[in-house]
Amino acid sequence: MDQDYDDVIAAIHFDDQGLVPVIAQQHDKGEVLMVAWMNRAAVVETLNTRMAVYWSRSRQELWRKGNISGQTQTIIDLRIDCDGDTILLLVDQKGVACHTGRRSCFFTSIIDGQETVLNTPQIDPKVLYP
Amino acid sequence: MDQDYDDVIAAIHFDDQGLVPVIAQQHDKGEVLMVAWMNRAAVVETLNTRMAVYWSRSRQELWRKGNISGQTQTIIDLRIDCDGDTILLLVDQKGVACHTGRRSCFFTSIIDGQETVLNTPQIDPKVLYP
Numbered sequence: 001m002d003q004d005y006d007d008v009i010a011a012i013h014f015d016d017q018g019l020v021p022v023i024a025q026q027h028d029k030g031e032v033l034m035v036a037w038m039n040r041a042a043v044v045e046t047l048n049t050r051m052a053v054y055w056s057r058s059r060q061e062l063w064r065k066g067n068i069s070g071q072t073q074t075i076i077d078l079r080i081d082c083d084g085d086t087i088l089l090l091v092d093q094k095g096v097a098c099h100t101g102r103r104s105c106f107f108t109s110i111i112d113g114q115e116t117v118l119n120t121p122q123i124d125p126k127v128l129y130p
Numbered sequence: 131m132d133q134d135y136d137d138v139i140a141a142i143h144f145d146d147q148g149l150v151p152v153i154a155q156q157h158d159k160g161e162v163l164m165v166a167w168m169n170r171a172a173v174v175e176t177l178n179t180r181m182a183v184y185w186s187r188s189r190q191e192l193w194r195k196g197n198i199s200g201q202t203q204t205i206i207d208l209r210i211d212c213d214g215d216t217i218l219l220l221v222d223q224k225g226v227a228c229h230t231g232r233r234s235c236f237f238t239s240i241i242d243g244q245e246t247v248l249n250t251p252q253i254d255p256k257v258l259y260p
Contacts, residue, residue: 030160
């Protein structure tokens with residue numbers, strides 16, 4: 001039966017829009033895959049289903065990651081930081097995390113004062129979102 | 131001579147408070163160390179000095195990481211995500227990132243519906259902030 005997780009939800013400091021930023025990291029290799037947002041309902045559903053569920057700020061609805069693309073994230077651990085205002089999600093990413101077809105959304109370096117693209121897509125986005 | 135980095139700064143989407151969230155990750159071992167915020171000035175100083183400089187939302191001033199504690203972060207790479215609204219900083223963390231004396235701020239797991247502390251401090255915070 002689903003739980004409401006009231007005790008641990010109380011440890012999370014949601015912002016004035018009721019949201020908290022979430023980092024998804026591949027649990028074994030350590031790649032930072034993406035950053036998204038959760039509201040309270042997304043955290044509770046993620047804990048209950050052990051699959052990543054975010055809050056889409058653009059669509060203003062729950063975003064069950066991989067629902068359309070098949071690129072799901074199975075939850076290994078859910079951690080909060082020392083002041084409770086950020087979540088670190090350790091996941092097992094199926095396929096790719098980024099809508100561009102790349103494994104990680106962080107594929108652009110600007111350290112040298114210009115945008116350097118580090119990776120090419122592994123999957124054609126047209127295959128992910130037909 | 132210091133650069134202004136106008137071209138790459140234009141690729142970053144700062145929020146309505148002029149801030150962008152920043153993940154600091156240990157470049158070789160992959161640990162997610164902390165999340166903080168940067169404004170435009172913090173990004174430019176970080177790029178120029180190759181040391182992590184954040185914007186402290188509580189103190190409303192530039193926060194040169196490690197200035198007091200000595201726990202500095204040398205920059206290896208600075209990446210932006212696919213929609214330019216999050217920064218991933220690959221750093222070499224000296225000592226510990228967390229003000230509690232732990233290596234990472236993400237030391238509390240809530241996956242099992244209770245708060246489980248995963249690590250003990252490596253350094254007494256009284257030594258970091260005498």
